[in-house]
Amino acid sequence: MTEIEEWNDGSEQYSRRNRRSGKRRHHSPKTSQLNEEFRENLPSFRILPALLWSTLLSLLSVANPFLTGLADNLQSQNIYAGFAMAVGQSPYGDFFGTSGVLYYLLSFVSGLLQTTIGLAIFQFIALFIAGIYFHKMMAYFSKSRETADQLTVWLYLFVLAAGFGGVYASIFALPFLMTSIWFLVRYFENGVRDEMFILYGIDAALVFMIYPKSILLWVVATLVLLVFNGQRGHFARGIYQSLATLFGFLLIIYSVGYYAFVEQILGAAIRQTFVYNIGLDFTGDQILWTVAILGGALLVSGFLKNFFLTLLSFKNQQHIYIKTTLVLAFLAELVFIIGNPNFDVSQLIILLPYGFAMAVMPLKQEKQESEEEPLVSANFDYLKSSFFLPLLICLFIPLRPVMTYVLEGDLHQERTEIARYIQEHSEGDARIYAWDSSAQIYLRSQRLSSGSILTAEPYLNTQENQAQITYDLNKNEAQFIVVNRKIPLLDGVKNNLDRSYEVLDVGTSDLLLYQKK
Known part of the structure; x- marks a missing residue:
């Protein structure tokens, strides 16, 4: 550095003896x-x-x-x-x-x-x-x-x-x-x-x-x-x-x-x-x-x-x-x-x-x-x-870490299960999207996001971000979309999911897995 x-x-x-050993020097501020x-x-x-x-x-x-x-x-x-x-x-x-x-x-x-x-x-x-x-x-x-x-x-x-x-x-x-x-x-x-x-x-x-x-x-x-x-x-x-x-x-x-x-x-x-x-x-x-x-x-x-x-x-x-x-x-x-x-x-x-x-x-x-x-x-x-x-x-x-384990332990487990399912049922170049508060699903499944804004939270607080997420998902490039039930869906995103995707039953309760029709 x-x-x-x-x-x-x-x-x-760092010695006081060194400081006292010589005559104090004074310098003009302009020198x-x-x-x-x-x-x-x-x-x-x-x-x-x-x-x-x-x-x-x-x-x-x-x-x-x-x-x-x-x-x-x-x-x-x-x-x-x-x-x-x-x-x-x-x-x-x-x-x-x-x-x-x-x-x-x-x-x-x-x-x-x-x-x-x-x-x-x-x-x-x-x-x-x-x-x-x-x-x-x-x-x-x-x-x-x-x-x-x-x-x-x-x-x-x-x-x-x-x-x-x-x-x-x-x-x-x-x-x-x-x-x-x-x-x-x-x-x-x-x-x-x-x-x-x-x-x-x-x-x-x-x-x-x-x-x-x-x-x-x-x-x-x-x-x-x-x-x-x-x-x-x-x-x-x-x-x-x-x-x-x-x-x-x-x-x-x-x-x-x-x-x-x-x-x-x-x-x-x-x-x-x-x-x-x-x-x-x-x-x-x-x-x-x-x-x-x-x-x-x-x-x-x-x-x-x-x-x-x-x-x-x-x-x-x-x-x-x-x-x-x-x-x-x-x-x-x-x-x-x-x-x-x-x-x-x-x-x-x-x-x-x-x-x-x-x-x-x-x-x-x-x-x-x-x-x-x-x-x-x-x-x-x-x-x-x-x-x-x-x-x-x-x-x-x-x-x-204790709070993460106790309060979100089940959610972490579901993310792991869904990520494993996605990895087993898609090619390596497949795109997905996680309507979630974490990017863990991308990491565990080793799949790229179909949206430029990786997660819904905390980025739904501006109209610009809402429009960007809606636009990206409506292009239907995602083979799978994972939805966290606790995060409300935007109307445009919900309508597109109902129209272009179907829900898969993978045994999870906090997360829903959608697959492109």
Whole structure:
């Protein structure tokens, strides 16, 4: 990822003795000389915690063939994307997709391997890099390696709770968020050269091509950087940095976007990713439920408390610019999560870098004798400081698979039975459609969807999607159509089923199987 090569020097030892051993250096804000004191005292990172937790989360991923049955609707569609692309289909055109082009290209690579384990490997890499840079940030702000260690554990626990099973695009965006936040921290301390903004722009492009909504960090940071450079009279540097960022951004956009251009899906990709994710709707029926879940998550995670403590900490004049960036980006993400008509708990993963950074930035500093700068107490306990509420999040980790097994066990069994029937009574190139809340039937039967929108739920909330599903099914390209009785049929779809399909008795109660006449 970006900037790793800059931080593998053995001189990065987090030691107060090194800080006191030399004369403090002062640099004029207008000089291009780097802050050597900041660079010499950057915290070292620990690989082992990130390695162990990334491995554990990747083993528990639904990309693990033994756990694929636990995949929810979005996860099953993400896995289906790799299967469909491996046989020649394109995202956005042949099937509806809300993640970025680069994310689907990762799924495509996994599909070429003819196993879902490829996604688990990519997820491991993403979580491993994210954990390393997260540890750097926590150690820098808290001035305590022990605090960084415990917060790293909580980061992975929260990812496991909000994104159980993995393969969400928001997880793959985490390393780019972490590296860019760390880049901004160093820049505001005059610890990086302006040329490094090329890598910063590359980060922005990569995250945009994976999980478009996370680009909000770079939008907010641009405004803060304008103020930062303006107050110091760095107008020429600001222009140079903007050009470097733009160069890095376009370098990736043009490279990855070439695939969308060749596949002639550029317009559809923009509509389904950028417009779909950035569009806001505060009038939906689910908005109160979304606000309730989001409010509860912020409360029990401690992020709500961290947010207000960070606001109060502005008076100490420490880390003003990075605090401003994180607070505004955090608020922007909240607005777009609430305004998203298709809320999913996995969207909360994108809040984790901000929430934990706000936990350590406003920590009370304790002045110690013979120290030029205050140290944060190493006795900081995130669980205790959050009134032990994060334990509720930990309870949610085993709750999801248990609920899936207990509440939807019969439905999962019926999906397996119908998928087996379809596989035995159709050719490999046959098309089917699952009027369902999961794409599992496609995966288990190894058959492609006849519709671009893979499942009826949760995509029936717009007139455009209803028209698209009706149009696709009325073309009668599906040899079999599976209907979940709990999901109401559209009138146009129901009429076509009665006219062109017949019901088969396969011994299922929750699902109906229709075969083309």
